[in-house]
Amino acid sequence: MSSMEEETLPLSIIHVNKSIVFTNRFHILIHSIAICFLFYYRLCFFFQDSKTRETPLLPYLLVFSSEIFLSFLWILDQAYFWNPIKRTVFPERLPENDKLPHIDVFICTTDPTKEPTLDVMNTVLSAMAMDYPPEKLHVYVSDDGGSSITLNGMKEAWKFAKWWIPFCTRYRILCRCPEAYFSDSENDSDDLTENVEFVADKRIIKEKYEAFKEGIIRVKEDQDHFGDTASITSQNHPSIVEVIQENSSGEIEQVKLPLLVYVSREKRPSHPHHFKAGALNALYRVSAVISNSPYTLVLDCDMFCSEPASARQAMCFHLDPKISTSLAFVQFPQKFHNISKNDIYDSQHRSAYKVLWQGMDGLDGPLLSGTGFYMKRESLYRNYKIKDTDFELQEYVGTSNEFIKSLKQNSTPNIVDVGSALPIEETLILASCNYENGTKWGIEVGFLYGTVCEDVHTGIMLNCNGWNSVYCDPPKPQFLGNSTTNLNDLLIQGTRWSSGLLESGLIKICPLLKCPLRMSLLYRFCLTYITIFPLYCLPLWFLAIVPQICLLAGVPLYPKVSEPFFYIFAFIYVSAQTKHLFEVLSTGGTLRTWIIEQRMWMIRSIACHLYGFLEFLMKQFGLREASFMPTNKVKDEEQTMLYQMDKFDFRTSNMFLVPMVSLLTINIFCFIGGIYRVLFVGELDKMFIHLFLMAYIIVVNYPIIEGLVIRKDKGRISPSVIVTSNVLATIITCVFYPLLRKV
Numbered sequence: 001m002s003s004m005e006e007e008t009l010p011l012s013i014i015h016v017n018k019s020i021v022f023t024n025r026f027h028i029l030i031h032s033i034a035i036c037f038l039f040y041y042r043l044c045f046f047f048q049d050s051k052t053r054e055t056p057l058l059p060y061l062l063v064f065s066s067e068i069f070l071s072f073l074w075i076l077d078q079a080y081f082w083n084p085i086k087r088t089v090f091p092e093r094l095p096e097n098d099k100l101p102h103i104d105v106f107i108c109t110t111d112p113t114k115e116p117t118l119d120v121m122n123t124v125l126s127a128m129a130m131d132y133p134p135e136k137l138h139v140y141v142s143d144d145g146g147s148s149i150t151l152n153g154m155k156e157a158w159k160f161a162k163w164w165i166p167f168c169t170r171y172r173i174l175c176r177c178p179e180a181y182f183s184d185s186e187n188d189s190d191d192l193t194e195n196v197e198f199v200a201d202k203r204i205i206k207e208k209y210e211a212f213k214e215g216i217i218r219v220k221e222d223q224d225h226f227g228d229t230a231s232i233t234s235q236n237h238p239s240i241v242e243v244i245q246e247n248s249s250g251e252i253e254q255v256k257l258p259l260l261v262y263v264s265r266e267k268r269p270s271h272p273h274h275f276k277a278g279a280l281n282a283l284y285r286v287s288a289v290i291s292n293s294p295y296t297l298v299l300d301c302d303m304f305c306s307e308p309a310s311a312r313q314a315m316c317f318h319l320d321p322k323i324s325t326s327l328a329f330v331q332f333p334q335k336f337h338n339i340s341k342n343d344i345y346d347s348q349h350r351s352a353y354k355v356l357w358q359g360m361d362g363l364d365g366p367l368l369s370g371t372g373f374y375m376k377r378e379s380l381y382r383n384y385k386i387k388d389t390d391f392e393l394q395e396y397v398g399t400s401n402e403f404i405k406s407l408k409q410n411s412t413p414n415i416v417d418v419g420s421a422l423p424i425e426e427t428l429i430l431a432s433c434n435y436e437n438g439t440k441w442g443i444e445v446g447f448l449y450g451t452v453c454e455d456v457h458t459g460i461m462l463n464c465n466g467w468n469s470v471y472c473d474p475p476k477p478q479f480l481g482n483s484t485t486n487l488n489d490l491l492i493q494g495t496r497w498s499s500g501l502l503e504s505g506l507i508k509i510c511p512l513l514k515c516p517l518r519m520s521l522l523y524r525f526c527l528t529y530i531t532i533f534p535l536y537c538l539p540l541w542f543l544a545i546v547p548q549i550c551l552l553a554g555v556p557l558y559p560k561v562s563e564p565f566f567y568i569f570a571f572i573y574v575s576a577q578t579k580h581l582f583e584v585l586s587t588g589g590t591l592r593t594w595i596i597e598q599r600m601w602m603i604r605s606i607a608c609h610l611y612g613f614l615e616f617l618m619k620q621f622g623l624r625e626a627s628f629m630p631t632n633k634v635k636d637e638e639q640t641m642l643y644q645m646d647k648f649d650f651r652t653s654n655m656f657l658v659p660m661v662s663l664l665t666i667n668i669f670c671f672i673g674g675i676y677r678v679l680f681v682g683e684l685d686k687m688f689i690h691l692f693l694m695a696y697i698i699v700v701n702y703p704i705i706e707g708l709v710i711r712k713d714k715g716r717i718s719p720s721v722i723v724t725s726n727v728l729a730t731i732i733t734c735v736f737y738p739l740l741r742k743v
């Protein structure tokens, strides 16, 4: 191939699956027609003579408004299906190593008890071992816990890296996270397992790893032994920045390792620290005066690089002149290593990473997903270029001259060598509490504050400023994380997400109304949907109570089976279900996935999205402050076992369980009452849709019934919850029954 041809070969290409696009659009067309008929049917009600109406106004209005709201969300959701795309990258066509740009890797951790240090160090090691020139890779760890355990862990990790990285490069090991590598013997190709030298080397490295692991565990135990001061110091300590380097121990000197820096920003109880966004901004400043790489990779400490290729893959976009000018970040999907076969809680978020993000990629780009993205540093500095004087710049980004100098370097990195003098004094100031006072950090510059979904919020603001993003989902997952695999963590996380998202969607960004006009309508639909979807809780609560109680009272809300409009309702149901099934099957799911997703949609909406919504309201009225409770990453044997056995673990707070169980109880009792009615009054024709709706809810939520009446193990629903839920269900029924019948 001539060099001319080589130059013109693209670094990435886009695929559009025409038949999927056609099916999607066709479905949108017919489903919308059916929805129009439904609205026509509902509106006709208001033109009937109010004396001959069989249905009172209140329940009718409640159900109709739920349908209107569901249809609104449905319309927004269709934007994702309009133009989904996939991309393939060709890293082999990238320029030579010496022409590749520098990358800073940021890893955030916050609590050595909830986030085991060994796992964090595995993330660090896997990032250090990426397939990228080591002198161009700089790894920064932000420790919000300010813990000596983490700092010590990094020193140990550095020593182990001197063995680990050469081993990986020498044998071209694909899995560069040591824990994952050693726990799966399938990782080595047959060629390797027959290579005597390799087998011997592997044994040595494994011994080194075991020693490293023990060292880390020992330090933690010693610390626990001497009493727990960690939670006090984590909220109150000065900034600490330390470059990890080893005074020559003489073992293997010549190995070149990426720079590794420990950063713990200053924390004072009186000072808001803005959670992960605050941590990332401190890292952006500290790294700017050390390495100042033009690109940064952000990783959560519960996610490691499972393959070493992501940096080069991301560069296929960042270095492509046709794409790069307006490209802010390349997002990789979050994939997880701890998901069971049937994934009963939909912990993998299939819909987001396999459908929605692809759909957004065909428009202006996927959402920023918190971890696994390669961000162009410059894009986060926003409008610094239009600041004329140093004074203006200081008001914008703070007073550090070193930092301002880094801005003026125009994305040229600093060449740092291990051992060379680094401006540590300056970094301590940059990581201090007061540095951001009076500046635009968190307001315009860096990751934005005031929300617990800093990722989504910052990403959307970048889009509003004219940047876009790209979704890179190669066949082999490049990052693997830990997902929440028990109901309790999942609902807590869901509550946090929904309150954060609603705040962006309804107040701070409000994509439909406030995003700039140049942004396409379809993309605004996507942004609106993703930020307000927790509001599904409202129609779902109504539809779980109103038709049920109306059935008991003999008040029909839907057309009779013998009426032609019955077929409209039936069609909408079947069409929605078929569409979902098609989508699940075409993205590698099973029939089971299809049911599980609907169940989790109901459970999430009824429990955590409602609380997220309430938390959002309370925050608006100043009754509550945002809080980011990190998810628990310590494995609990018993929980894991239940999860692996596909059994729900109902050991979660009553706050979540009681609404779920109460609504299900209402459904079951109304269903029984309804059957009785049909048998003795004979209103099957009139009440069929009611009965069907309840049967659907009950069947989908079967595991809750199992937890209520069949199971005897620890993960079942406790009798106290059952009693409370029955009381609540009775109250709801007693309040609504007369209302819905008469008003």
Ligand SMILES: O=c1ccn([C@@H]2O[C@H](COP(=O)(O)OP(=O)(O)O[C@H]3O[C@H](CO)[C@@H](O)[C@H](O)[C@H]3O)[C@@H](O)[C@H]2O)c(=O)[nH]1
Pocket: 108, 109, 110, 111, 115, 142, 144, 274, 275, 276, 279, 299, 300, 301, 302, 369, 370, 371, 452, 453, 454, 455, 493, 496, 497, 500, 628, 629, 630, 631, 632
């Ligand atoms: O004050 C804090 C709180 C959290 N973190 C770090 O933030 C990361 C994410 O926290 P985690 O507890 O794992 O929350 P998840 O719900 O799993 O995180 C998801 O949701 C977050 C937004 O709510 C995003 O920031 C994450 O990237 C995304 O994976 C972890 O590395 C934490 O150590 C901090 O550094 N400081």
Ligand SMILES: [Mn+2]
Pocket: 300, 302, 482, 631
């Ligand atoms: Mn996490």
